[in-house]
Amino acid sequence: MVNQPVHVIGGGLAGTEAAWQIAQAGVDVVLHEMRPVQTSPAHHTEELAELVCSNSFGALASDRAAGLLHTELRHLGSIVIAKADAHAVPAGGALAVDRGVFSHDLTQTLANHPQITLQREEVQTLPHEAIAVLTTGPLTSPALTTDLQRFTGMDYLSFFDAASPIIVGDSINAEIAFRASRYDKGEAAYLNCPFTREQYLAFWEALRTAEQAPVKDFERETAKFFEGCLPIEEQAQRGEETMRYGPLKPVGLKDPRDPEGDRPYAVAQLRQEDKAGQLWNLVGFQTNLRWGEQKRVFRLIPGLENAEFVRMGVMHRNTFINSPQLLAPTLQFHQRETLLAAGQLVGTEGYTAAAAGGWLAGTNAARLVLGLRPIVPPKTTMLGALVDFITSASPKHFQPMPPNFGIIPPLEQKIRSKRDRYGVYRDRALADLKIWHSLSSSPPVAKG
Known part of the structure; x- marks a missing residue:
């Protein structure tokens, strides 16, 4: 499969991150984005990773949930967070960006990567042969949604997120x-x-x-x-x-x-x-x-x-799959291990969480091409806790989740001060992430 490119469907934050990680691993990737051939009711440009609702990635401090995820992604080499840092604007304690410059820079960076092919087209059916990453977000096109329903056997992809x-x-x-x-x-x-x-x-x-x-x-x-x-x-x-x-x-x-x-x-x-x-x-x-x-x-x-x-609480149009029933912690579908998914489609909320899921799905897609075992981040990290939640929550009551300290495994010791407690969560997360990433980045063992 090394000679076959990976297909990433959807050029939002998750898809942009996934495509970059695949290419950086030395694997060819085709990034499919339907705009401007097919428009979206929420988007206004044809740029990749367009920020629709806000220009903020959430709290910057690493003892805050979003900030911890930023820090983890910096350590993991996230292109989305690197560009967010490069185009940050003053926003108090938050990481906010000049959204137009941010999206344009990401679009140009990916388009100029020698192993990324950007195709402007609507994908209406799931790939059957190639390794693929599905990152179509909360406004997945009707045709692809229909095919996804057929593939999963589920009638309730929740078109209204209540x-x-x-x-x-x-x-x-x-x-x-x-x-x-x-x-x-x-x-x-x-x-x-x-x-x-x-x-x-x-x-x-x-x-x-x-x-x-x-x-x-x-x-x-x-x-x-x-x-x-x-x-x-x-x-x-x-x-x-x-x-x-x-x-x-x-x-x-x-x-x-x-x-x-x-x-x-x-x-x-x-x-x-x-x-x-x-x-x-x-x-x-x-x-x-x-x-x-x-x-x-x-x-x-x-x-x-x-x-x-x-x-x-939220009430808005959304499409997300029942990830606890459909996905493994590697973000692979149980039904088809060569198909992965990330972003809001799998039930994570927020820009940073979308990039984080894209990092993991893209990394694992590349590892599949290279004949290596997919990886799962430690649950004590914010990335690992998010992935664990969306793949192990109750399928009956599953709803999207943003980064938060409530999903991280509790500490052995009780710490009454919330600020001190979150600081210990952070220190544990970053220590575990460093060890895990070092081991998973060292010359890995191919699947037997």
């Missing part, structure tokens, strides 16, 4: 929230935040008057899908009692610490999001509120007054 906020478990007030399942059926799998009538009415009033995020023009046509997963603020608009007969219904829930007490007036439930129980999802709280409003209003929920959010 996700509730996710909260760090340690930030939930255990003196208020209690564990229980409705009518005590099964194990006590939910955390329950009980409202008095007064608390509920204050929450309802704040929710129904909170400011919503604008809906993009190309998403308005699919707004009818909202009825199946109605935003919590829309439920509040329908009347004072609507939420109490929906996601906040208190029926069958009593605090086991006070078995003789009255049933709560309303209850917000949180469902465990990860195996370690560090992340909790606000059940039924899909929302289109602005992020600042989400924090303000949802901290009115009893027990969440100091909630630390690792992902805010």
